[in-house]
Amino acid sequence: MRLVIARCSVVYEGRLDASLPEALRLIMRKADGCVAIHADGGAYKPLNWMNAPNSVAELDDRWVITNPKGETLTIHLHEVISDFEHELGKDPGLTKDGVEAHLQELLADNPEEIELGLQLIRREYPTSIGPVDLLCKDSAGRTVAIEIKRRGEIDGVEQLTRYLDRLALDSSLGDLRGIFVAQVIKPQAKTLAESRGIICREIDYDLLRGKRSEQPTLF
Amino acid sequence: MKFRCERQALADALAIVVRASGSRTASSPVLAGVRIEVKGDSLSLACTDTDQIITCTIPVQGINNGVSVPRARLFNDIVRSLADGAVEVEVVGEDVVVSGGRSNFNVPTYMAQDFQVLPPAAAPDTSTNAEEFADALRQVARTVKNQDDHPYRGVQISHDADGVRLAATDNFRMALRKLPHSKILAVGEKVLVPGRALTELERMLPLSKDLVIRWADPTITFITGTASLTTRTINGSLPDPKMFLDAQYPNTLTVNRELILEALRRGKIVLPSSIGLKLHLSESGVRMEAADRDLGRTEEDLEAEYTGADLSITFNVDYLMAGIEVVETESVRIAMKDSRSPAAVWAADNEDYSYFIMPIRA
Numbered sequence: 001m002r003l004v005i006a007r008c009s010v011v012y013e014g015r016l017d018a019s020l021p022e023a024l025r026l027i028m029r030k031a032d033g034c035v036a037i038h039a040d041g042g043a044y045k046p047l048n049w050m051n052a053p054n055s056v057a058e059l060d061d062r063w064v065i066t067n068p069k070g071e072t073l074t075i076h077l078h079e080v081i082s083d084f085e086h087e088l089g090k091d092p093g094l095t096k097d098g099v100e101a102h103l104q105e106l107l108a109d110n111p112e113e114i115e116l117g118l119q120l121i122r123r124e125y126p127t128s129i130g131p132v133d134l135l136c137k138d139s140a141g142r143t144v145a146i147e148i149k150r151r152g153e154i155d156g157v158e159q160l161t162r163y164l165d166r167l168a169l170d171s172s173l174g175d176l177r178g179i180f181v182a183q184v185i186k187p188q189a190k191t192l193a194e195s196r197g198i199i200c201r202e203i204d205y206d207l208l209r210g211k212r213s214e215q216p217t218l219f
Numbered sequence: 220m221k222f223r224c225e226r227q228a229l230a231d232a233l234a235i236v237v238r239a240s241g242s243r244t245a246s247s248p249v250l251a252g253v254r255i256e257v258k259g260d261s262l263s264l265a266c267t268d269t270d271q272i273i274t275c276t277i278p279v280q281g282i283n284n285g286v287s288v289p290r291a292r293l294f295n296d297i298v299r300s301l302a303d304g305a306v307e308v309e310v311v312g313e314d315v316v317v318s319g320g321r322s323n324f325n326v327p328t329y330m331a332q333d334f335q336v337l338p339p340a341a342a343p344d345t346s347t348n349a350e351e352f353a354d355a356l357r358q359v360a361r362t363v364k365n366q367d368d369h370p371y372r373g374v375q376i377s378h379d380a381d382g383v384r385l386a387a388t389d390n391f392r393m394a395l396r397k398l399p400h401s402k403i404l405a406v407g408e409k410v411l412v413p414g415r416a417l418t419e420l421e422r423m424l425p426l427s428k429d430l431v432i433r434w435a436d437p438t439i440t441f442i443t444g445t446a447s448l449t450t451r452t453i454n455g456s457l458p459d460p461k462m463f464l465d466a467q468y469p470n471t472l473t474v475n476r477e478l479i480l481e482a483l484r485r486g487k488i489v490l491p492s493s494i495g496l497k498l499h500l501s502e503s504g505v506r507m508e509a510a511d512r513d514l515g516r517t518e519e520d521l522e523a524e525y526t527g528a529d530l531s532i533t534f535n536v537d538y539l540m541a542g543i544e545v546v547e548t549e550s551v552r553i554a555m556k557d558s559r560s561p562a563a564v565w566a567a568d569n570e571d572y573s574y575f576i577m578p579i580r581a
Contacts, residue, residue, distance in 0.1 A: 215577070218388065
């Protein structure tokens, strides 16, 4: 990753012509070849950029970046304030909130946290419209389909309903019911679930992780 | 089915049973009904949600024997709204007709044969003083774990070498109450009764001097005069309180009950629920301290007697207050070992009631 802060002007020639007048900006040159020119504002979109693959000709007073489509980005450097380069290495990528997956794992290990007497049949039980998070047996021997969400909203209830409809086609599963599990369940989702005979359970993730609340217990 | 009676008598009987009725949206709608049966000059009412059933029998002027199941809450509302005096209730076709004064109501009914009755426990009667039982229940019931499927969601009645005892816990605290004169259950027996049923029982206890208990798992029946409650019991039992009863508590705070409750209420003003209130204890003085980052802090010196080592201990203020509020004497003892071990709350001069509470880590 190379970061150059410079007083620069930029000319882009390609599908359309665009130019940036002279000003102080940050020029980023990433390890894969991408070049981006940023002003001091805005979270993500550069003022101008060129994706990889491209070739960069670094001249004394300007960078000329050309891509295979024949588009060129010319950055005229009037004054370089700072030029800094650092190897970042490979990025592990964005992890989108592992809570849901972890909740599923924890509850698969302790189905009794959802309901007393519940026993796991399997995680990610396959159906033709996607896997059911947990399939369990309750103390009365009934099959229980469980959908786990971080936040319990209406679409989660709809999803579980679709699974239940699917599972009902398989008579070998016998009596069937659903439990909708989330850290917090919206009142509308609760109402919808209850109207469909689906039980709602709110689960304390921190407690489940063994992060007991600050209150020690007697037993 | 047809009978005549005083409106007040019918309204009182309905008030006892109606809260046990199930909800109309439940899988079995008939559970939202009240079963009324006339046999000779006696009327029996029953409401159930399949886990518990409450019945009440009153004398009436019976005209025709029979059974009917009108919607419970509706029937109750109608009877309560009628003018005082005689009420006549009669089945006409598929409706129950309720007449009183100048009013006439037609109430739709459910199929009586769909109404499943949980039979009373088939066991011999054991009897105890209803008032003492009510006091005991009041002292422990607030500690019941209030969660539908929790194994501790009830009050345990047990009879061992020390006599009969009621117990409840929610893991953070445990309340115990001895019934020194009671002979209910046999020695060695214990039963866990759902807190929900006991809330109903509390309202029934003033009806008679004696409470009759019949227990044959999986049900237990409580009878007070003409009313009875049968409920399924909870499988399992509460943890043994022996370790708290046998523990040594070398440090004792003795304080006027009202005085410490008032101080705790003041401390609670700056404490959002479940945050700890600190007691700084030494033989030269007792100080209460409550502080919250956003809501400020308060300190207060308590007029109290303390014997033991210097100690700073933090309690959940709600739990501490709940334990102290039900003490029946003017002053209360709080006995402690250290800031990390369970503390005990007792009356000044006896240990019939005990409340064990786990301090919070400060």
